[in-house]
Amino acid sequence: MNQATLFVIIGFIILLFFAGIRIIRPTHRGLTERFGKFNRFAMPGFHWIIPFIEKMYLVNVTEKMINAEPQEIITNDNLNAKVDAQVYFKINSDADSVKNSQYNVNSIEYQIVNLARTTLRNIIGTMTLKSANSERGKINKELHSTLLEETKSWGIQIIRTELKEIDPPKDVQETMNKIVKAENEKIAAVDYATAAETRADGEKRAEIRRAEGIKQAAILKAEGDAQAIALVNEAAEKYFIGNAQVLRKIQAMETALKDNAKIVVPTGSELVNVLGELAGVIPIKEKTVKSEI
Numbered sequence: 001m002n003q004a005t006l007f008v009i010i011g012f013i014i015l016l017f018f019a020g021i022r023i024i025r026p027t028h029r030g031l032t033e034r035f036g037k038f039n040r041f042a043m044p045g046f047h048w049i050i051p052f053i054e055k056m057y058l059v060n061v062t063e064k065m066i067n068a069e070p071q072e073i074i075t076n077d078n079l080n081a082k083v084d085a086q087v088y089f090k091i092n093s094d095a096d097s098v099k100n101s102q103y104n105v106n107s108i109e110y111q112i113v114n115l116a117r118t119t120l121r122n123i124i125g126t127m128t129l130k131s132a133n134s135e136r137g138k139i140n141k142e143l144h145s146t147l148l149e150e151t152k153s154w155g156i157q158i159i160r161t162e163l164k165e166i167d168p169p170k171d172v173q174e175t176m177n178k179i180v181k182a183e184n185e186k187i188a189a190v191d192y193a194t195a196a197e198t199r200a201d202g203e204k205r206a207e208i209r210r211a212e213g214i215k216q217a218a219i220l221k222a223e224g225d226a227q228a229i230a231l232v233n234e235a236a237e238k239y240f241i242g243n244a245q246v247l248r249k250i251q252a253m254e255t256a257l258k259d260n261a262k263i264v265v266p267t268g269s270e271l272v273n274v275l276g277e278l279a280g281v282i283p284i285k286e287k288t289v290k291s292e293i
Contacts, residue, residue: 019051028058029098038103041095059098063090063159066109068116070165077128084164087116087147091156100155108154112147116161119146129168136163 023046024030030042034054042056049056070084089112091101105111123142124132132139140161147158 016051017048020048020054022047022049022056024058027062028060029093029095031057031059031098031102033057038099041098057102059091059102061091061093061098063088064109066113067164068113068120071117071120073121073124075124075129075132076126079129079168081124081129081132082165082167083120083124085116085120085143086162086164087112088159088161089151089156090159097155100153105151105154108156112151115147115150116143119143124166129166132166136166139163 022030022042024042024044026044028044030047031038032040032042032047032049032054033056034050039054047056065086065088068085068087070082072080073083075081089108091097091108101108120139120143123139127135127139140163143161144158147161151158
């Protein structure tokens, strides 16, 4: 064998070596087939296959989202609802699951979409439009459990399902909007009436408290006046025994004189003597009339 032939053989071996190199990223797993038959499972890292004899298929094991695509579904109350949903899934990373995802199902995404659409028709078809809108969590739960059961041999995991929309026909939507608006206006009216009633009740309580305060003040004033009168009476009884009537007359005269009224007082009356004493004048004594014998 000459040198040139040796170089050709070495070059062919080097080329064959580089042609068989396979690098697998952490997001994938590999299935190596030899002559069309499964041979081995490949983890992330460096691998080498025999060119032209073996073939490696890479399988993505990260989470994926697929759209179930919008569809018209007739609800139990005979309304056409436009329904759309999303399904999140991933292929399990163990060897058996990766093999099942490639050998037990023809097209995972296509079959998940059709299975989800069929399941949604079965679920929503038994519900009214109103209940379907208000029970989205229930629909998601039933859809998720059905997909899990139906795909358990596919080597995949259904992570979650989400309803994107449940839209009624346009005329039904307009009617529903009017109903919601009317209900909101009703609630607003009730709230306003309640607030007005509360404000009126508060004003009523304030007026009652104000009236009670006025009443209490009047009672306290009357009690004060009564106590003052009692003290005056007590003083009069203590210091002016026998002269109470005279004191009353003097008070009447003070009131009259204050208004510049003229009072005619008979001469020799007891009141004149009292006034004279108050003014420092000796009271006039009655003349004794001697009778002639």
